Structure formats: C-alpha cells, structure tokens
Amino acid sequence: MKRGGAWAFLATGISLGAILVAALTRFSVTTVWDDAYIFIRYADNLLATGIPSWNPGEKPSYGVTSPFFCLLLLPIRALGGSPALSAVLASIVSGLLLLASLGLLLRYSSTRQPHLRPFLVWTSLLPMAASSKHLGVHFMSGMDTLLSMAYLSLFLLTLVHHETRRSTGSAAIAGILGGVSLSVRPEFLLYATLVPAA
Secondary structure, eight states: OOHHHHHHHHHHHHHHHHHHHHHHTTOSGGGOOTTHHHHHHHHHHHHHHSSOOSSTTSOOOOOOSOHHHHHHHHHHHHTOSOHHHHHHHHHHHHHHHHHHHHHHHHHHHHHHOGGGHHHHHHHHHHHHHHTHHHHHHHHTSOSSHHHHHHHHHHHHHHHHHHHHHOOHHHHHHHHHHHHHHHHHOGGGHHHHHHHHHO
C-alpha cells in the first residue's frame, strides 16, 4: 500500500471510529427529538389511510419539512413497534447512507484529481471525526438531517459526474435529482439552481 493510501485508510478509520463511538454512547430512545414524532405521525397516517395528513381522515396537508424522509419511515413503521425506536432506526439508516455517499463523493473526486487526494482526505474526514459528537446526536435524533446530507452528497456526486461526461443522460439525471431535492428539503433548490450555474 502506498504511503498516501495508508494515511487515507488511517484517517477513514479514525473518523468512522469516532462517529461510531459517539453514536453508540447515545443509543437510547430518549435521545429522539420531539419533532421526529411529526414524521412518525405522518408516516402512520399515510400507512393507515393512504393520505399524508396530520389527522386520520382529513385532507392532505404539508406539515413535514422532508416528505422524502417520510418515505424512508414507511417500511420501518409498517413493521410496527415503538415509534421512538422507528425514529432512531431511520436516523441510523440515514447516517449510514450519508457515510456511504460521502465516501463515494470523496473517492470519485480524488480519482479525478489524484494529486489532491491527501488534501481531500484530510480536509473531509478529520472534520467529521472532530464533529463526531454532533453526528452521533443526529444518528439517534430521529430527524431527517443525515438523510438530507446524504441526498445532497449524491446530488453533488451526480453534478461532478456530469461535469466529466457531459452527456444528455447525466444532465437528465442531475435535473431530476435537482427537482426531487424540493421534497428532501425546500432550501435544497438553492443547490439545484446555484451549483450547476457556478
């Protein structure tokens, strides 16, 4: 293994280890944020009535920041069980998706610019390790934060990929993901419009 690869491996291990320890030390249903139960309620009503509403039997209402996160909750809530545990599980899945998408983005970017690989590794992974306490909180919060970050990472990866390919297909995929970003978080439309323009 080359020296740069060994350092990248070490930085990755340190970062992921710190995040894992931070998450596991907070593993408790009492860590679920109050707002997470809003997502649970919408997911439960959607499963029960087929309508995304605050109260069963009422008209559809837009009461959650991220309908996309509700879609992740649907199969989890379909299994039944504790609402708090469902919220925690959704956050854990979101966190794993975030780590995977960041890894893909980092790998793709460093492959395109190998001379910047050590810089990209250290400036990406070590700040994650330093913020592991906060990431650990979000792994257990039951909120949509980590899923939103994972989606944003994949969207940026799509844009970077399009920049190298410049094909109609990659442009269409980037455009579709940009449009869907409204359902992930409304402010992500800023990324969908400003990043391609930049």
